[in-house]
Amino acid sequence: MASTGNENPSRVMVDSWKNRMIQTILYVLVSIALFGIVVETCFIYHLYTTKHSSELLYDKDFLRTDPTEDTSSFCIMEASTVPSKKTRAPPFKAFKPLAHLRAYVERPGADGVMRWNDKVDLELHELEYKENKLVVEKEGYYYIYSKLCFDADEVSFHHLMVMTRPSYKTPSPLELLRNRYHGDHSKPLKKVGSVQNSYLGGMFHLLKGDAVFVVVKSGTVRLQTAADNYFGMFMV
Known part of the structure; x- marks a missing residue:
């Protein structure tokens, strides 16, 4: 029997759905990676600002000692x-x-x-x-x-x-x-x-x-x- 040249509509829908799922998964993975980079950047910035603030506080009040010390x-x-x-x-x-x-x-x-x-x-x-x-x-x-x-x-x-x-x-x-x-x-x-x-x-x-x-x-x-x-x- 000769082919009619037309694909099965159900198969086309399945392939389209698979493509959309793959794109969605890639988008989610990329978003998670970017979110991780942002969180890591914020964490490093927080550590730097905390250390810098502590050094400034120590410089301004260098005579302050540990409350437990004499x-x-x-x-x-x-x-x-x-x-x-x-x-x-x-x-x-x-x-x-x-x-x-x-x-x-x-x-x-x-x-x-x-x-x-x-x-x-x-x-x-x-x-x-x-x-x-x-x-x-x-x-x-x-x-x-x-x-x-x-x-x-x-x-x-x-x-x-x-x-x-x-x-x-x-x-x-x-x-x-x-x-x-x-x-x-x-x-x-x-x-x-x-x-x-x-x-x-x-x-x-x-x-x-x-x-x-x-x-x-x-x-x-x-x-x-x-x-x-x-x-x-x-x-x-």
């Missing part, structure tokens, strides 16, 4: 107060022990121990300042440093970083760092009253109770500004 140690010491406390909060939240001391008006004592200004510009956190020494409260590795400005007209200048350790049987101080300066006075100095700088710095493992201090032997420390002479340490 806030009595986070007070600003005035010049008239006696520095009896071991901890004074620096102008940021410190997570490790640190200290930075400056000298301004006092020269070394008769024993050569350098004296530091404990009334103004005292940065001290989880370290004790006692008798011109920094006493360690937490064992660990510390970077200690000191810079002194001295009179270059002197014959010599000895700058030392010294430590005492209670656990040692002998009380003799241990020299950690030393800088020796010997001026060349074979020719007159170009300028009378010239100055030199001495810097010491190094990393050491310190135990609880160790006391670190600066000693000057021979020579004259020049006290011009608080930035000329300083001493500090921090845990790494």
